[in-house]
């Protein structure tokens with residue numbers, strides 16, 4: 129029986145002036161986790177937030193927290209983020225020179241290690257690490273900003289990664305991040321995703337978080 133698609137709202141598009149309230153709204157609306165886009169202004173141009181803000185988010189919700197590290201030096205952020213209460217850390221394969229070592233370090237600290245990769249990074253870069261991670265994220269936008277258009281070629285990458293995970297018998301969660309909204313979520317689910325990140329589709333000025341989450345849930349099953 130296929131697992132129901134899970135949704136992790138990304139606070140990247142939330143109102144940072146009332147972040148705790150927005151996180152609580154997302155939890156009340158049935159979010160399965162909260163996605164935290166950690167950006168250092170170097171790996172990607174924007175700067176977002178680090179461990180201190182994440183510790184505040186931790187105090188606002190009991191949901192699992194996942195940190196997407198869009199930073200040039202992921203090794204410097206792992207311990208502080210786990211200490212701040214992050215449950216899952218997603219490393220970009222393009223930035224982690226010692227990827228195997230960092231995955232082991234995350235697991236040794238009691239968190240779930242995951243990997244993510246940019247839209248043009250070959251899927252073959254996942255081969256050696258796939259059996260060792262608990263989550264694989266396929267980027268369907270170029271990292272750095274919310275509200276971008278879904279990159280259609282990601283659908284084949286999602287399906288191919290789904291096949292790869294099934295072939296090796298991995299129970300890793302297959303996640304998709306970027307441009308997931310009511311128009312794209314059903315195709316993402318059909319391609320084999322277990323979990324989606326949704327930022328601007330959840331936090332926007334068109335509708336409440338509750339309405340946005342309900343719209344996504346309905347669209348995910350073709351409603």
Ligand code: DX5
Nearest residue numbers: 271272274275306307327328
């Ligand atoms: C890009 C970010 C975004 C964000 C989701 O670096 O990772 O993908 O989480 O943003 P939306 O859902 O608005 O595309």
